Amino acid sequence: MKKNFEEGACTVRIHVSCIHLKMGENGRGGNWRNSFYGGIPSEAGRLNRLQILNMSYNSLEGEIPVNLSHCSNLKNLDLQYNRLVQQIPSELGSLSKLEILSLANNQLSGRTELIFPGVFPPSLYNLSLLTYIALTGNNFSGNLKPDLGIALPNLQILWIGGNQFTGTIPASLSNASDFQELDIPSNNFTGTIPISFGNLQNLQWLGASYNQLGGTIPDLSNLKGIQYLDLSHNNLSGQIPSYMVNFPVLKILNLSFNNLEGEVPIEGVFRNASAVEVEGNSALCGGIQELHLHACPIQGSKKHRKHVAFKLILAIGIPAFCLTLLSLISLYRLRKSKKRCLPVSSFGRLYHKISYEELLNVTDGFSLRNLIGSGNFGSVYKGKLGPVETTVAVKVLNLQKQGASKSFVAECEALKEHPTSKPR
Template sequence: MRSNQLTGEMPAFLGFLTNLKFLRFRNNSLRGTIPPSLGNLSSLEVLDLAANGLTGILPEALGRLTNLSYFTVATNAISGNVPVSMFNLSNIRFFSVGGNNNIHGTLPSNLAITMPYIEFFSVAENQLSGQIPISVSNASNLNVLELDGNRLNGNVPSLEKLDKLRILTVFTNQLGHGREGDLNFLCTLVNDTKLESLDISINNFGGVFPKCISNFSSAVLQLVMEDNKMWGRIPDGIENLINLESLRVSENHLSGHIPFNIELNTLQGSIPSSLGKCQNLLVMDLSDNNLSGTIPPQVLGLSSMSIALDLSSNYLTGELPLEIENLEKLGELDVSRNRLSGFLPNNLGSCVGLEKLLLDGNSFEGPIPSSFSSLRGLVRLDMSDNNLSGVFKNASATFVEGNNKLCGGIPELHLSRCNSKTSSNTSLKIAIVVVVFGVTLVFTSLLVLWFRKKKEQPTTTCVENSLLQLSYQMILKATDGFSMQNFLGSGSFGSVYKGILEESGETIAIKVLNLLNQRASRSFMVECALKNIRHRNLVKVLTAISGVDYQGNDFKALVYEFMENGSLENWLHPSTAINEPEMMRNLNFFQRVNVAIDVAHALEYLHHHCETPIIHCGLKPSNILLDEAMVGHLSDFGLEKFLAEDLLNYSTNQSSSLGLRGTIGYAPPGQFSLSISSSHRLNTLA
C-alpha cells in the first residue's frame, strides 16, 4: 500500500496476519505509534514504514521477527532507543532508521557480528552518541554505511574487510581528535574497488591529507572532506582518480600548490562530436579555453541538457547549428565572445526553458528571429556587439516612445542624436555637477524627512527587503523539485512550498499559482501590486516570478518571507498534514491576546494608513502566520478589495456589495460594508 494517501494510525489487527511476508506502507501520511502486535508476524520478511509521520518508540516486540531481511522506518518522527534485540536479527540485509528521526542511545559493540548479512545500514540524522563499534569492520557484505548527522565521537575503526562498500557517510559528527592518526582509516579503503562516494566532512579529523587517497579505486566519484582540521597539501597523484566528479576540501588548514592536473585548463582544438553520446548530460561548461572550429550538431542534440551550456570566451566559428531546437529544457545558453557568424536560427525559439541567452561579441547578422517571442521565461538577453538588423529599419513597425535613453537610428524614429566624444565629455561634466548638486539636495531633504518621520510615525513598518531576483530554475532547486518534503499546504489558487535558496541559504515560502483557476492570475496581480506595502504584522512579498516551466507552460509564483511557526489554524486545531510530525501545540492566554492584537494592528494599518484603504476578504486562522517569536502576520491578499475603487462605483441605492468573497461558511470583516451609506460607519465597521 506504499505511495498512497493513507492517514490515521496503523491498526493493531495487522498482527493477526500471521502468514504475512511483506508489509509496505512507505510514503503515506500515517500517524501514531507502531503497533507492538506486528511482533507476532513470524513470517514477515519485509517491513517498510518509511516516509510517514509515525511517532513513539520502536516496539521491543519487533526483535522477534527472526525472518526479517528488510526493515526501514526512515523519515518519520521515531524516538527512544533501538531495541537491542533488533540488532540481533541475523537475517537482516537492509536496516534503516535514518532520516529525520530522533533516536538516541549507542550502537552495540557486537554490531555486524550479529548481522552477518547486512548490506545497507543507516542510522543517519538521529541523536546517537558513543563510538563506532570496532565490530563494523567485519561487515564484509556492506554496500552502504550511513552514520552521518549524529553525535558519534572517537576514531573510525579499520574498514579493510569492507571491500564491497560503495557509499560511506560519517559527516556531521564529532569524530576524530584533531591530531595525526585520525585519518588512518582512509588508507584501509585502498583495496575497495567499488567505492564511489566518501563524505567525512564537518568533524574533528586532524592530520596530514592522506597520500593514500591517490591509490583509491578509479570508481570514486565524490570525495567530501571539508570542515575538518587537516593540514598539508593535496597530493599530486590525485589525478589518478580519473572519474572524480566532486572534490571538496574547504575549511581545513591545507597549504602548498593545488596539483597542476586539477587546475583550470587552456584546452585547444575542436569540441569532439563524440560528446553527443553523453545522453545523460545536464550541464556542459567549456568556457575560457582556446577551443576552435564549429559547434558539433551532436552536442546541441543532447535533449538531456537542462541546466546550462557555456561555450563562451573561445575561438569557435561557423553558424549556430539548427539542432539547437533540441535543447528545449535548457536554462542557460552562453556562446558569447567567440567568432560565430551567420543568421540566428529561427528555431532558437523552441528553447522555451531559457532564462539566460548570451550571444554577444560574435558576428551574427540578419534579423532577430520572431520566434524569440516564445522565450517567455527569459531573465537576461544579450545580443550586443554583433551585426544584427531588423525591425528598427522600419519606422512604421517600430514604437519606441518612453525609452528616453535611446538615440540615433533612422530619422523617422525622431530620436535624439547620439553625442560625439567631445560633446559627450562636455555633457558628462555638466551631468556630474547636476548630479552632485541633486544628490546633496536629495540627501538633505531625506535627512529632514527622516527626523520628521521619526517623531511623527510609530514604528509599525519594516525596512523593505531588497527584492530577490529569482527564476523558475532557482525555485525548482530551492524546493528540491517541488518535493512533498517541502510541501506546506494548498489553497484556492495554488500550493505553498518551503524553499532554501542555494546561493544564500535563506529560507523562503513559495506559492505556486494554479493557473487552471481563472481567478489565480488576478490573485497574482493583486499580490504583486501589494508587494511594496510594509508592516511588521503583514507577511512580506519578497518577489514575484512569471515565466515558463521546462514544458513550456506558463508559470507564476509569489515568494514570501518564511514563518517558522506556521499558521494560527495549526496551533488552534493541530494538523495531520503531510510531512508535519504530530506535536503538542498550545497557545496560552497571553499568546492568544498578542496574536489578536497583531492582527488588529495589521487591519488598522490596511484600513486607515494605506494610501488606498484595503479590506482583507479572507481573514481566518489559516491566513494568520506566526514567526519564530510568535508574532502574528496577516497573509493571503488574493481576495482583498481596494475600498476607494469600490466606493467610486457604489450607489446608495444598492443593497449589496460586489459579491461574496472569501471562504464559504464565514463572513469576513467588510463583507457587507458597502451596503452602508455613511463613510464614517463604513470605516468603523471595516
C-alpha cells in the same frame, strides 16, 4: 485478494493469505505513492503469511502496532516517510525472518538499546538475518552496541543519519563480510574511524559527515569498490592519504571542513574538481587549479633548504678533505724521511747498551795505565767488560776540539761498512 484502499483514513480488509501488501511508494526505485493517514490498522497483525509490508510515503501517525510481531513470516517491513512516533516495539524482535527494516524519516525515538539490543529488550538480538536497516531522520539516541557486526553478521546496509547517536562507531561492523553501505551523518559520534574498516572490501558508500570524529584517516586502501566517501565536517587531522588516487570507481569525495594539512594530490579522483571537496582545511595546499588552494611553500622551502645544505657541505667538506689529504701526505713523507736518515743512536741498538758508570769502572777511572793511545780528537783506553771480561777499547772525545763530532760520525759510518769488525 480484496482491498478497499483509497485516499483518506487507512483501513484494512484483506484476505489472511496475503503475502505482499504494498500501500506506499518503494523508496528504492518504486513509482507509486498514496496519501493514507491515521494509524496503522491493528488488523495487519492477522496476516500471518505476510512477507512484505510496505506502507511508506504516506501520512500515517501513531505508534507501530505491537501485533505486527504476529506476522512471523515477515521479511520486509517498510514504514519510512510517515509520522510514526514513540519507540519500536520490543515484540518485533520475534520476527526472526526479517531482512529489511526501513523506518526512516518518522518521529520515532528511544535509546539505541531498543533497536540494537543491549540489556533491554534482548529479543531484538534474534534479528540476525537483517541485511538492511534504515532509521535515518528520527530521534534515536545513545550508543551503538559494540558487537553490532557480530550480532548482525548479514548486515549490508546501515542508514542511521540525522539522529542523536553518540559514542564510537562499532569496529565490529567489519565482521559483516558483505557490508556495503554505512551512512551515519548528522549525529554525535566521537572517536576515530575504525582501522578495521579497511577490511570491508565490498564497501561502496561511507557517509560520516557532521559528527565529531577525530584522528587521522586510517588505511582504507583495500576499498576498491568505494564510490561515495564523505567525511566532511569532523575534526580529522593529518594529510590526505595518497592511496585515495587509486580508488578506481570513486565518484564523490568530500573531506571539507576538517583539520587536514599538506599537499592535495592531483591524480585519480582529484583531477575532477566537481567530484572533490576540500574547502575548510586551511592548512591544505596545492591540488588542481580549480580547487583554488594556495601553492605549497613547504615544498619550495624544502628545496631551498636542500640547496643551502648542499652548498654548506661543499663549503665545509672540500677544505676538510684537502686538509686531511695534506696531513696524510705530510705524515707519509715524515715516515719515509725517518727510514732514510736513522739517527746515530740507532746504530747502537745492535749492541748491548753500556752506561757511563760501567765504562768508568772498566777503565779504572780512565787511568793512564789503561791509556793505549791518543789523537787530535781524543784518547783511547782499554778495559775488560762483562762477566767474561771481554777486552774493549773506549774512546773519549775531546768535544772542545773543532771537528771532533764529525770525526766520531765518520768512524761510525766506517763501522757500518765493516759489520765484521768487533771490539778487542
